[in-house]
Amino acid sequence: MSGLNFSIEIVKSLENLKKNCIIVVGDEPVTKNHVDVVIQEYLKIGHFDQINITIDKTTKLESIQPLFMDGSLFNNHTYFRINILNGRISEEIKQFVASAIKTNTMDLFKLHLNSTIKDFSKTIWSKELQKTSIVLEAFEPKSAQIKEVVMTRVKFHQILLSQDSINILIGMTEGNFLLLENELKKLRLLFNSEEINIKQLLYHLSNGSRYDAFELLNACMSGDKKRVIDALACLQEEGSDALSVNGLYAWIFKAVAKFKFQNKKNPNFQDYSSMRIFGSAQTNVKRSLEAMTKSQIEGVLSRIKDIDLICKGIKYGDPWLELNRLSFGLARIHNKLKI
Incomplete structure (x- = not known):
C-alpha cells in the first residue's frame, strides 16, 4: 500500500488485525513525513511514550536491548520509532526486533527501511515481520502518477483547486513532488479551505516569496x-x-x-x-x-x-x-x- 493512503483509521484497525507494527519501505520524504504526521496524531489519542532508535551495521545488540526494557513511568504504551540505515544489520538484531514486536503487543512500532519492496520481500526477516506488520511504500511517484498523487495531497490538505490549477501547479514546480507538497502546505495556511482560483494561484507562485x-x-x-x-x-x-x-x-x-x-x-x-x-x-x-x-x-x-x-x-x-x-x-x- 502507498504510504500516502495511510490514515488514523488504518492505525486504529491494527488491533483488530492483531498487528502492532508499521513498516515503511523507501525513502521518499513527503510519504515518510505523511506517515509520521498520522502516527503523531494517533499518539495524542493513545497517550504513548516515544522512543527513537537508529540501527546500522555497526549497532550491537547490547546497546539497544535496554531501550526495549525500560518501560514507561507514566503511560501504559510505548511507540518505538526505529530507523534502519543503509547496510546489512546483524541477524541477531533482526531476530531481537521481530521478537520485541511480537511480545510487546500493547506497544506500537514503526520500522523505516531504505530499500525496495522487491528486495525487502525476498528476505526471511520480511516474512517473520508480516505476521505482526503492515507494509507501506515510500517511493517517488512516476510521471504518469504525479497528477493523481497531487490530487490525493490536495484532498488531504483540504484545498479547493480546479483541474487547471493543479496542472499549473505541477508545471510551475517542474513536477518536483517535494516542492509541490511544500506549496500545498503554504496554500492551506494562506487560504484556509477557501476556493483558490487560477489568478490567486499564479500570484502566490510568482510573488509569494x-x-x-x-x-x-x-x-x-x-x-x-x-x-x-x-x-x-x-x-x-x-x-x-x-x-x-x-x-x-x-x-x-x-x-x-x-x-x-x-x-x-x-x-x-x-x-x-x-x-x-x-x-x-x-x-x-x-x-x-x-x-x-x-x-x-x-x-x-x-x-x-x-x-x-x-x-x-x-x-x-x-x-x-x-x-x-x-x-x-x-x-x-x-x-x-x-x-
Whole structure:
C-alpha cells in the first residue's frame, strides 16, 4: 500500500488485525513525513511514550536491548520509532526486533527501511515481520502518477483547486513532488479551505516569496555566494521547512551521484527524465558533474543524510546551521567553475 493512503483509521484497525507494527519501505520524504504526521496524531489519542532508535551495521545488540526494557513511568504504551540505515544489520538484531514486536503487543512500532519492496520481500526477516506488520511504500511517484498523487495531497490538505490549477501547479514546480507538497502546505495556511482560483494561484507562485528553495539551489550551483546568503536568510525568516529544503538537495544530488558514478558526463533527455530532472534543474546537474569529484559528491550525500536525521530528531543538531554549511560549501565549489 502507498504510504500516502495511510490514515488514523488504518492505525486504529491494527488491533483488530492483531498487528502492532508499521513498516515503511523507501525513502521518499513527503510519504515518510505523511506517515509520521498520522502516527503523531494517533499518539495524542493513545497517550504513548516515544522512543527513537537508529540501527546500522555497526549497532550491537547490547546497546539497544535496554531501550526495549525500560518501560514507561507514566503511560501504559510505548511507540518505538526505529530507523534502519543503509547496510546489512546483524541477524541477531533482526531476530531481537521481530521478537520485541511480537511480545510487546500493547506497544506500537514503526520500522523505516531504505530499500525496495522487491528486495525487502525476498528476505526471511520480511516474512517473520508480516505476521505482526503492515507494509507501506515510500517511493517517488512516476510521471504518469504525479497528477493523481497531487490530487490525493490536495484532498488531504483540504484545498479547493480546479483541474487547471493543479496542472499549473505541477508545471510551475517542474513536477518536483517535494516542492509541490511544500506549496500545498503554504496554500492551506494562506487560504484556509477557501476556493483558490487560477489568478490567486499564479500570484502566490510568482510573488509569494522573494526566494524559494529552487532559488537557493540555483544560487549554490552557480557559485553566487551573495544570493546564497540572501536566499537562506529569507527562507529562515519565512519559516520554510528545513526538511523540504534538504529534500530538494537530496533530489538533485541523487541524480548527480548516479550520473557521476556511471561516468555520464553529458546525460541525455532520457537519462534526465528517468530521474525526474527537468528545466533549469538539468543545468544544475550538469554544473555539478563538471565541478565536483566523486568524493565531494559522496560527502554531500552524507551531509544530506545527516541533516535529514537532525530534522527528524534522530540526530542532535541545528538543521539550518547544517544547511548553511552545505550551501556555502557547494557555492565555493561551483564558484570555481567557468561555464
